[in-house]
Amino acid sequence: MDILSVEEIRKSFKSDFTRQRSEVLHGVSFRASDGEVLGFLGPNGAGKTTTIKIILGLIRPDSGKVRVMGRDISDRGIKKVIGYMPEKAYFYNHLSLREFLEFCGRMSGMKGDLLRDRISELIELVGLSGSEDRKLKGFSKGMTQRAGLIQAIIHDPDLLILDEPFSGLDPMGRKLIRDVLMRLRDEGKTIFFSSHILPDMEMICDRTCIIKKGRVVRQLSMGELTRVGEGKVDIRARSCPQEEIENIADYIEGVRKNHDESIISVSKQEYTRSVLTRLLDCGADILSVATRHPTLEDVFLDEIESGSKGESEKQEEIEAVTG
Amino acid sequence: MSGIKTIALNTFRESIRGKVLYVVLVFGGILILSTYFLSPLSVGSAREKIITDVGLAFISFIGVMTVVVVGSTLVHKEIDKKAVYMVLIRPITRLEYILGKFFGIMTAVLLIALVMGVLTALSVLLGGGNISGQLVAAVYFSILEMAVMCSIVLFFSTFTTPVLTFFFAACVFAAGSLSGDLRVFAEKMGSSGGKLIMDLFYYILPNLSIFNYRHEAVHQLPVPINDLLISSVYSLVYCGALLLLAYLVFRRREFT
Ligand SMILES: Nc1ncnc2c1ncn2[C@@H]1O[C@H](COP(=O)(O)OP(=O)(O)OP(=O)(O)O)[C@@H](O)[C@H]1O
Ligand SMILES: [Mg+2]
Numbered sequence: 001m002d003i004l005s006v007e008e009i010r011k012s013f014k015s016d017f018t019r020q021r022s023e024v025l026h027g028v029s030f031r032a033s034d035g036e037v038l039g040f041l042g043p044n045g046a047g048k049t050t051t052i053k054i055i056l057g058l059i060r061p062d063s064g065k066v067r068v069m070g071r072d073i074s075d076r077g078i079k080k081v082i083g084y085m086p087e088k089a090y091f092y093n094h095l096s097l098r099e100f101l102e103f104c105g106r107m108s109g110m111k112g113d114l115l116r117d118r119i120s121e122l123i124e125l126v127g128l129s130g131s132e133d134r135k136l137k138g139f140s141k142g143m144t145q146r147a148g149l150i151q152a153i154i155h156d157p158d159l160l161i162l163d164e165p166f167s168g169l170d171p172m173g174r175k176l177i178r179d180v181l182m183r184l185r186d187e188g189k190t191i192f193f194s195s196h197i198l199p200d201m202e203m204i205c206d207r208t209c210i211i212k213k214g215r216v217v218r219q220l221s222m223g224e225l226t227r228v229g230e231g232k233v234d235i236r237a238r239s240c241p242q243e244e245i246e247n248i249a250d251y252i253e254g255v256r257k258n259h260d261e262s263i264i265s266v267s268k269q270e271y272t273r274s275v276l277t278r279l280l281d282c283g284a285d286i287l288s289v290a291t292r293h294p295t296l297e298d299v300f301l302d303e304i305e306s307g308s309k310g311e312s313e314k315q316e317e318i319e320a321v322t323g
Numbered sequence: 324m325s326g327i328k329t330i331a332l333n334t335f336r337e338s339i340r341g342k343v344l345y346v347v348l349v350f351g352g353i354l355i356l357s358t359y360f361l362s363p364l365s366v367g368s369a370r371e372k373i374i375t376d377v378g379l380a381f382i383s384f385i386g387v388m389t390v391v392v393v394g395s396t397l398v399h400k401e402i403d404k405k406a407v408y409m410v411l412i413r414p415i416t417r418l419e420y421i422l423g424k425f426f427g428i429m430t431a432v433l434l435i436a437l438v439m440g441v442l443t444a445l446s447v448l449l450g451g452g453n454i455s456g457q458l459v460a461a462v463y464f465s466i467l468e469m470a471v472m473c474s475i476v477l478f479f480s481t482f483t484t485p486v487l488t489f490f491f492a493a494c495v496f497a498a499g500s501l502s503g504d505l506r507v508f509a510e511k512m513g514s515s516g517g518k519l520i521m522d523l524f525y526y527i528l529p530n531l532s533i534f535n536y537r538h539e540a541v542h543q544l545p546v547p548i549n550d551l552l553i554s555s556v557y558s559l560v561y562c563g564a565l566l567l568l569a570y571l572v573f574r575r576r577e578f579t
Contacts, residue, residue: 050579056411059577059578079412104413107329
């Protein structure tokens, strides 16, 4: 069954100055099935946060439908099964961590010892022990992010929605959040999270949904991802003459040069032997031969670049993604 | 129900957190107590009258001020800083949110009114007077007035800025306090156009003059039980209507 289904969501915002409406989501659709970890990948301004807020009922779509376990988000009971971690921390600064979590837990219908034990357990889990009674105001970015994660899972929700859970964290913090998410995945929770940090996404996602300029441009499972570029081989070689490379141009997809080294991408598995032979014959040193699997990053950049747009815009987006 | 309680408690704690509140309380307390010392010339009932008058005026003024200041900033800040997300994504309706805010703020001002009421009573006792039923009734009426103002402030703060909320609330308060007079004025005007507008004002604005029993308390005049009842019901209905309106506006709001 689909835990989350988003169908043909459209949303436009009024500009403050011109009062004109511009559409930022042009019919976004996707689904997340029970127990799935679905990544939501897209460059800055693609509409990830807007989509997430629509799912949560914080923003109304102009048209389209969101269903969580087949129910509408205005159905108040359904919010019990959803946990949300916002992009930026929006907390009550005057509360201590424990007070804040108690507040959140109570609003989700928890109370008493159960709530207290759960809070202690989660504080321990994310490594915030010792900071229970500190005011949230004084929390660092990483600590706030962890507090944000706790409040999202305090009521043990079946569907977890996280908006850029890894942003602004050091490697340790990233690993910690990743570990918690993997643990939740093992418990069978459905997780939907946005990010532009690709390695994190590759590591924990079952599937990725790529959004660009308000449109879902591609959805692919991690299985598909490893199959996308199957059969392609990269050969790293030193001192190969330029003429020889031109001679084998039909067999190869491209060459990247790095000082006197060349990385030659063979376009088909069966050409590998001939290309290697030619290279050896002309006196090149072969340093390595490896099968190339595309990373999510390759696919992502492909999708981003495939649009018809100016160079500078491309560059901006690439920087946004990699930087 | 428990949602309202949780939000109310949090709101109450945030309301009484500000240092301003304590400053106001201490300042008000000193002022009320000082009337006892500042009126040494007048003795007996005259002194008691001054203390009662000043004390009640202060309770009403500070109570309403607190409601307006806290009410206009609290909700707005919460929306602005997006802390409200943490509430709205949980199984809490927006009506419960509004009601929670209302009861939270009211609990805080109730506390203030009680402290200041006790201080006034203490001054009266020190001055050799007795605590009259009218004094207690007058404080009660003041609280009803604060409740009406609280619902007005919450209504405005669901769609406008703190500054405008404060401004509107001050206007409503001023006009509402004069509401009865406006009516009399309208009767005298006779002309149908002006009268219509005055009537409109009279019915839309809260008639705050029915919550002012200072005169009765000072001069120990009887307060009819009927007045007590009518004012209570009036306050209840007015608050109910405005909180409902606040909810209707809030329900339509988007949080981008
Ligand atoms: N309240 C708003 N008013 C006008 N435009 C908005 C509003 N909120 C978002 N937008 C626009 O909608 C588009 C999508 O924004 P959104 O925040 O959803 O992007 P995002 O994918 O989350 O980006 P990021 O990776 O930077 O967080 C952007 O072009 C943004 O300018
Ligand atoms: Mg975003």
